[in-house]
Amino acid sequence: MSGTHEGTFQGLRAQLQEAAATFADGPDALEGILLGIVDDVDRAVREPLEIFPVCHHSPASAIAMARRLREKQPKVVYLELCEDMAPLLTELRNCKLPVAVQSFATEVDGFPAEWSPLSVVAPITEASAEYQAIAYALDTPGVELVLVDRSSDHVFQWDARGTESAEPADPAAPPAEEEAALHGDAVGVEIGDLRPRFAELEEYLLRHGKVRHWSEWWHQYVELPLGDSDHDTYRQVMLLIGSLFRRLAPGDPHRVRVDEDRERYMWTRMREHLAAADADPADCLYVCGAFHAASRVAEFGVHGTDTFEIGPPTATTWQHGLIPSSHAAIEAQFGLAAGSVSIAATVWAKNLGRTRVEPFRLVGQAGAKKSRAKKAVAAAEAVPALPPSDKLTGFLRQTPALDRLDEAELLGWSVEIVRAARRNGYLASTADAIAVFETSILLAGMRDRTRPTPYDFQDAAVTCIEKDTVPGRRDVRRLVDIMMGGDRVGQVGYDALPPLARDVHDRLAPLGLKLQQSGVRRALLDIASQPELERCSDVLWMLRYLMPQGAARPIMGERKLGERPIQESWDLALGTHQRALIELGYEGVSIEQVLEQRLRRLAYDRRATAASVLEAVEDATLYLRSRRLADELGTHALEVLSAERSVDGAPEVLRRVRRLLAYYRTSEAVLPPWIESFVKTGYAHYCTLLPTAFTDDDATVRQVAAMLGFLFSMESLALSLGCDRTQLELAVVQSHPEEPSRTALLWAAQVHLGRLSRADLRARCDELLGNPLVVPAYPRYLSGFVHALDPVPGLTDFVVEAVSNAFGRLPDPVLLPWLPTLITTLRSGGSELAPLLIREAGRTFPGRLAVLDTWVPPWRAQPEAVRPARPAEAGHGCALLAAHPATCDAVASLLGCEGTWETADSGPAGVALAGRHPDTAVALEALLAGA
Structure with a gap:
């Protein structure tokens, strides 16, 4: 048997040696690469534990996986996925794909604090080989699914923030800020990551393949040819591509070390399980990315060395759950072209109809037919393993044939895009449908293709329909994406939600809305007539605080201290923001706990x-x-x-x-x-x-x-609690500002404390207006006065007076250049205090134009001189004081006068006191009369 294996690729080796000698100056370097690729393929093919190389979200990989699982019926499936995510996979049956398996940690222990929160996601779509393996293992009795990749904790242990280069992104990739919102800033774990890491190689492939981006190259030169291939051909081609990209990858030491450590980790875990379960490698299947399938580490294979030691995890506590994903989120996070995952879903459905392969779907998931996959597996008979033959030579030589079904499909696309364009405001007609059809074929011919691809059709539709303007919100390229399947968004079912998310839905059930569905739902809460809805209001306000903007948006109603809600109206989009709600469940069991x-x-x-x-x-x-x-x-x-x-x-x-x-x-x-x-x-x-x-x-x-x-506003409370007012007075005395606005603020504080009279303040302002050197800075003084209205609101009328004096006294050559500065100063420095000035000005100035000519500002009105009290008036005041002896005693005590009441014969002492102080008596009489 070994001799048969050794001779499997001898013919291909000979051809590659000849090509290396022909096209290279020296055959050593090129020959080493080409023959090394063949050796990698040969080594992986001869491994007793069957390696199944895949590419993430590849319909060809999914078809090949479904077909192979029915033929081989493995008893153990090893899957390249974080091993701590295994308990979550059974919850996939409660979800609508695409979803992502997530590991989440908010409080880190062993990692830098600035990394928090930590998040790892692995998106899963129906058109992916890993989902086929998961569905087969979970719904087939006697089959064990084992995740063998590094744990989420090790993902960050091996991470080098700021030093590891990012994956190259397709030029047509969507903006990450908008489209990757479902995944946030999570680190993506991609099963079957297969893309050139050598920039020059990718550029060469795109240029000679006459395509715009990597997703289009893969679809044209790998996806379509492998869609109908047999198992050996698929496997050898994928191993060839993985080895090629691996050997031509740049020598980034950290990247190479992480890749090799992952392979050592996975093979170590598989050998441990094989030994513990006493399993036969012939009954097992190892599903991994083609990049890792062509590995050269010493730990490779069931007979590899056991020298790799897996380090312990940190003390970080990890939470696990399922979050909704979408085609656009997957494309944005992993640098794929816009619409590529939607096109893959379309190709998957097309391949199922053409190949008649029965896919595996978890029972009970989104319309899956009960136990149909089980019956197919049970009815099939295991195919004995045969020695592999060389399928690479024939595959590399074959030429693709035109598929008549693609022409019919292209015609249907052309009609449908014209219909969609007309619905969106384009002046498209049947002639445009014909033009799109013919242009798609023309573009495919110019790019050396036997049949147009969806990308050719997209370019043709833009050329023939869009013209020079976009009448609506969507351009033609976006319309093609929607027609190809659009941005399909997954959903996590109620039973798969964490306890917090289920509690939120239960507490909002009285609203009677389908909050798990995507889109915005309007909630009307009449709390006055239905007091039980107040609990729903409490939940909604907490969600508004905790979740992203738009998840819970109040339309009517507000929450203030000391107020109770009466009626509220909300726009709710909890289904759209399901990921954020699920991640709240990682922080606690109730929203009250999370908020605290x-x-x-x-x-x-x-x-x-x-x-x-x-x-x-x-x-x-x-x-x-x-x-x-x-x-x-x-x-x-x-x-x-x-x-x-x-x-x-x-x-x-x-x-x-x-x-x-x-x-x-x-x-x-x-x-x-x-x-x-x-x-x-x-x-x-x-x-x-x-x-x-x-x-x-x-x-x-x-x-x-x-x-x-x-x-100033807290002074009364502070003094009652034992503070000393002298401290404030000393602080004001020690303040010596030089900037005009702060100087005006200090003057206002002195007026409040009684250290500066209004007359003196008015005199200082008049002096400023009379000094030509200070006039340009007068707006800054006014800014200080405006800000002083908060601590000293009693100065509102004085600020109106100061502004009015400026307008009245300054000549136009000075006033007009200064006016814009005044307006901008008031707007920028006192916008919240300007209403006070407006109200005071409205109270001060006359309301009718006819009165303006005779109107005299109140600050210019001469106060009446105080007349000395006449004896008769003094006597009237004395009589008043005698009638209120208690008041007279209080005033005398306040003035510091001592005395006693005399008898009736000699007259009351209060009368004698009032006679000695007639001015005080008159003032007191006026005060009492006003009261």
């Missing part, structure tokens, strides 16, 4: 700020209604604020503290201890940073204004 973990992770991140922690506190209160978690995160926010040395987050801190204070004051009897401590610590913290912030170039005027807003 996310909030903790956000709050305790090393880059967390006081503002981000307060946001987590607000979200915990808003979505979880958890006082326990809010108190814990609030206490942590206090620690983070104490450690901050910048004021970058001051505006956000102020906004969120105000909102939380308003919520707690209206919903609870007492404030939580953490927020009291936060206000007390924040008051001292911002007082300390205030002088530095006024002069720091990195701090903006908005941030300084937010600090003052915190100090």
Whole structure:
């Protein structure tokens, strides 16, 4: 038998030696490559454990696999797939293909933290050899399926981030950002990865094959010829291609080491299983990529060495599940041309009809016919293994023949694309269908092809129909992709979902919507009449927080602190975003648990700020209604604020503290201890940073204004908790800004503290307007005043006065160039405060044009002089004080006057006090009269 095997490829070796001597300057190098390829094929063919080389998502591989499984009926199937994914494969029967088997880890232990989350996916389509093997093994009694490739943990152990070169992408590959969304940033594990890694080789094949991209070359020169080939021919050709690409691959040390370690890993696992199960290699089948089938490692074969040691996994906890996939996601992730996987699905259906091969499908999956595959397997008889013969020579010499069925198919395509083009706004007619048909044949002839391929047809349709404009959303190339099958999206069934995803669907069941289907569903929640829908509302708001944009989008309704929902309207696309929902299930058993973990992770991140922690506190209160978690995160926010040395987050801190204070004051009897401590610590913290912030170039005027807003608005609460107002006054005194906007902000703070009167502030502004050297910087002063409206809202009327004075006093040559700067300053620096100015201006200025001529601004109106009190008026005031002795005593105590009430004979002491201070008596009388 050995002599027969050794002579199997002798004729091919002789021909290759002759070709090497003819076409090479020296036969050594070329002869070594060509004869080495034959040796690789011969070695793999002679292996006792049958090796079945495949190409991923290849209909020819799937047809050959289905045919071989029915002939050989192996008892053990070894499959090149991550060994830790084995428990998931039985759940494929609950899914609609294509789907992807996924390993996922959010918390890493043994890998760099910046790699998190880790994700490994292996997409599976019906037109793939691996699915045929899985369906056969799972639905055939007595057959064992063993996954032998490295585990998901080892995938990242052997990963070299930033050093490993990526796979070359087809020029026609779709944008990864848009189309690979179903797979995200996952690392793809592709069974049967078969593509040249030598760029010059791929370029040579594309140029001489007269094709645009690799997917088209494979379809034309491998897929179609192997579609009708016998098992030996298919196997030897695939081994030949794998060996060729392997020997011509660039010598990347890391890539070569990973490839060889994978092969050592798989053969080590297979020998371990053969020994443990006492299985006969003749009853086994090893399904792997053609690239790894032509291996030269010492561990190759059932008689290989056992020197490879498999290292232990890290402490990372891996979660496993199934996620939906799509043709476009597979094409984008693995660099295939747009539409290539859809064309492969079409070729698969065509090959099934032509070859009459019965494919394997998991029972119960998406319309699979019950036990039909089982009966076919049971009825077949095992074919004894025969010595392989040389099929390569005949295959390499044969010429493809024209298939009449392809002409009929091409005619049908031409009619259908014209119909689709007319539906999408193109002015296409029957003449265009004829033109597409003839042009497809013409293009195929120009490219030395005996029959047009789908790619030829696509080019012909674009040439004949699209012309120069695209009337609708889809161009002709996209219409051809849709006609060929489109972007088929898979779906994971309810029973295969993780517990969290099933819980979400159960809790949203009262909505009465088919949320597992793709597309957008509108949900209307009338919570006022159906209070039980409030629980659905809670779930939807948590999903909106956790899932990508578009999965749960509120149309009507909002969630605010202290408010209860009444009516809501939602657009839900959970079926479209099924992958994101499934990955939530890897993080916990309920969305409440996942949300709490996310909030903790956000709050305790090393880059967390006081503002981000307060946001987590607000979200915990808003979505979880958890006082326990809010108190814990609030206490942590206090620690983070104490450690901050910048004021970058001051505006956000102020906004969120105000909102939380308003919520707690209206919903609870007492404030939580953490927020009291936060206000007390924040008051001292911002007082300390205030002088530095006024002069720091990195701090903006908005941030300084937010600090003052915190100090002024929280002052009463802080003082009641034991803070000292002197600290704030000293901080303002120590502040000496030079920039105009900050100077104006400081003046506003001094007015609030009583250290600067309005008259003095008005005088300073008049002085600025009167100084020609300062006038160009006046808009920046106004910007400071506008920002001061947050901490000192009482200055709103003064800011209106300052702007009005500028318009009234500045001449046009100065005002007009300065006006755009003023507008841009107000828009960029105080857009949220401008409404205050508008309302105040509307209250101040007259509402009718006729009044404008006689209108006098209130800041220019002369106040009436205070008349000295006449004796009669003083006496009236004294009588009033005598009638209210308690009020008189309080005023006397406030003024620091001491005295006692006299008897009725001598008159009341309050009257004597009022006589000594007539001005005070008159003022007090006016105050009481107004009250």
